[in-house]
Amino acid sequence: xxxxxxxxLHGKRLDAILEELLDYYGGWKPLGQQITINCFLDNPSLxxxxxxxxxxxxxxxxxxxxxxxxxxxx
Numbered sequence: 001x002x003x004x005x006x007x008x009l010h011g012k013r014l015d016a017i018l019e020e021l022l023d024y025y026g027g028w029k030p031l032g033q034q035i036t037i038n039c040f041l042d043n044p045s046l047x048x049x050x051x052x053x054x055x056x057x058x059x060x061x062x063x064x065x066x067x068x069x070x071x072x073x074x
Contacts, residue, residue: 014060
């Protein structure tokens with residue numbers, strides 16, 4: 001297995017990333033204002049959002065990029 005010491009996403013689960021973003025922004029609505037995708041705006045849930053993000057690479061990248069921005073700010 002390849003080591004990635006400089007990759008802050010290495011070993012980080014998508015559900016943990018999403019939960020941290022929800023905590024940071026204070027819920028689905030503010031998160032949906034940061035990343036405008038329907039799974040955050042229309043009847044959001046952790047399960048449905050994870051299902052969508054796992055199937056949609058461009059949306060997952062947006063979530064991961066936002067998470068990296070939040071890490072830099074913290």
